[in-house]
Amino acid sequence: MRAARIEVCGRPPVVGDVDAPAAGPGQTLVRVLAAPITPLDLLCAGGTSYFGTPAVPYVPGVQGVGTADGTPVWFPSSAGMAPGDGSMAELAAVPTEDLVELPAGAAPLAVAALGLSAVAAHMALTWRGELTAGEQVIVLGAGGVVGQAAVQLARLAGARRVVAAARSPRARERAERAGADAVVALDTDDVAVLVARLSAACDGPADLVLDPLFGAPAAAAARTLRAGGRLVNLGSAASETCPLDSATLRSRSLRVLGYTNNELTKEQRAAAVTLIAEQAALGRLAVAHEVMPLEDAAPAWRRQAEGTAEGRIVLQVSA
Secondary structure (H helix, E strand, C coil), rough: CCCEECCCCCCCCCEEEECCCCCCCCCEEEEEEEEEEEEHHHHHHHCCCCCCCCCECCCCEEEEEEEEECEEEEEEEEEECEECCCCCEEEEEHHHHEEEECCCCCCCHHHHHHHHHHHHHHHHHHHHHCCCCCCCEEECCCCCHHHHHHHHHHHHHCCEEEEEEEHHHHHHHCCCCCCCCCCECCCCCCCHHEEEEEEEECCCCCEEEEEECCHHHHHHHHHHHEEEEEEECCCCCCCCCCHHHHHHHHHCEHHHHHHHHCCCCCCHHHHHHHHHHHHHHCCCCCCCCCEEEEHHHHHHHHHHHHCCCEEEEEEECCC
């Protein structure tokens, strides 16, 4: 079968012929249709992640969409985090209990583009952030896949107003296409300037901030929150640290919450994937993405790593 393999850490995968896997006890063989190139794939294959250096060669791909015995499914993988191969191959042996059956009408490429990023957006908003109907939400980093999904999912959860914020003009355009009520530029690290911009875009104090950035944007967004407001952090794309002052936290009794998909049970993850696939099938949820064939995995990998892709790149593994 054809597969993309990481042969040297820090370099793009090489596509070639490899032996097909066999399903072991408790596993199901999946015919892979689509595999996204995600930040976690890039991190693991770089060889310097907190998971340690992966044994090479291995097939990357921490998630994918395919068919199992003719049934459309989504599946996760620990490729790069633990020994074993992932989704960037024509066939994958997957623990049967990890398979999530997809609803009718769910397009494999669209679901793959959303994947665990949309799971994070949904669960950070609802399960961790306790979003309720009628609340006002600020989404930082709204041009990324998590952010685009969060803008739409906040609206689907009943938010009355969604304010998006992003750094580059292209990212702000993606946030606007996602349906944000207002879009704010994060092109400065001046917290006071960002506070003024976010406050002007909001209709009164915000209730909830979804934050995949941290740094100055998170500090500014926290200052726009009402008393008892919540900030859920699920990333550090802007900075590993944040100039969040004690007075802001204490004067408003704010809640700052961390989120990771790793905390979810398999049942929670499956329910979230199902919801996301259903909304995608209904045309209510989509993110910017490009589709490239598996044979072009190396240039696709480079473009995703360099940030020159228009959103998430999804490899079309099989037709």
